[in-house]
Amino acid sequence: MITTEIVEGLTAWFTDVYSDLDELARGVERTLQGAGGRPPLATQDFLAVKPAAEAFLGKHRVCEGAGVVIQPGIVGVEGAVEWWVRATGNTTSRLLVTLNPQTAGFYDFESLEWFRNVVDTGRPTLTGPYVDYLGMDKYIITVTVPFRLDGNIIGAAGCDIEIRSLESALMALLRRIDADAALVTNTGRILLGNSGKFLVGNRVGELPATAHAIDLPVHELGLRLVTVPRETF
Template sequence: MSGEARMVDTGNDDVTRLSGEIAGHLRLTLDELGAVRENVRRLLDGVHAEGRRPSRVDLGGIRGELQACLGRPGHPMDGVGVAAAVGYLADGDYWLEWWRHDRRGGLEFVAHSLSPRSDLFYDYSARNWFSAAAASGRTEIVGPYVDVGGTNAYTVTVSVPIDTDRGFAGIAGADIAVARYERLLLSAGCAAPVVLTNADLRVIASNRAEYLPGDLVRADGAWGSLDVAADVFPAGAAWKLFSPALP
């Protein structure tokens, strides 16, 4: 925010607690993705040690781990998966293993057409959640965006690159529904409006109907701000919690 940003007095403790809860969600997600990344790396490096290129069957064992991630109590993820770098596998340019919760509380495979010849081709390599981590070589958290072709709802995706002794192999990623953060903010009981944004000041979630996902928060000295989990973001790219002064 412009000028000397300050957190409003009303609900200060509540907003600080919210920041800690959201940071906890992100760190837990990164812990899960770190474990997935290490297992994929181990599988791929094992194949390379045999002197051959990996194929899709070599990564088949990762399915059970992805399902286990979504089945653990208290996890914040709504979907999790692995996407291979284009051309990395010997038996297909594209490979995507992604799972999410279905409407009945079970798990379902997220099916996409991965054939470039198909009218429904899903080129995940062009999606920001993949391309950003591939380009930077570091953890990226993108969104909010509408997950077109997936849940068709506002989503945030956490992506970590997978590197092997042969270079970039793909990403491990997790989807977090924006609705999850909306429920968190609404249940916190804050008297003042509270808005969670990304580094570009686009609204992720809020506890007021007038601040919708994707809206741009305008600079105003009456808003106080608090960085959220700054340690898991690149410098200057942290999420923020804003709390405007009450009338």
């Protein structure tokens, strides 16, 4: 029912995002190493992030923002959020966040899933879909990979993808499946469905015996393509 072509297409799409994020991370890591960077680092040690993020956003039109986030203690006591968001035209603007825990708007990125998971597991992650009311006020997923210095994980490099854009990018592929199909995250939540049955954000729930699930081999993210015979109501 699902052609290998579709599975490969979805896999290739996500793999491409991850490998370019890795490249972004490695590039910035190299400039740090080159400068003999040792913690504590300063914000100006991360000047390489902006051009790297802009190059990434230039290639991945589907992404809203990209950058590097560094743990507290490595850069000052508060850490650093070097994140560049698509602005009008081909420009970007820096995401402004408050890293002072004493303020009401404290952006506690250390507790956020997309940061915590990468730092704890050292593995690429996909977080969401979620409403990012602290950052971009949009319905997004965040994709992150580890950021290292001297082999130690000190933060994450990542990008945000609006669900709306994800739909534009992948729906045509999903619509080629002759069944109700959904792309599902490791938490069982629907990222994208090809019919009115599977709506984004819903948990896919218990599947009938007629369902098929295929794991997408993308960095052990636990992404699955689920299909059930088409039914209308």
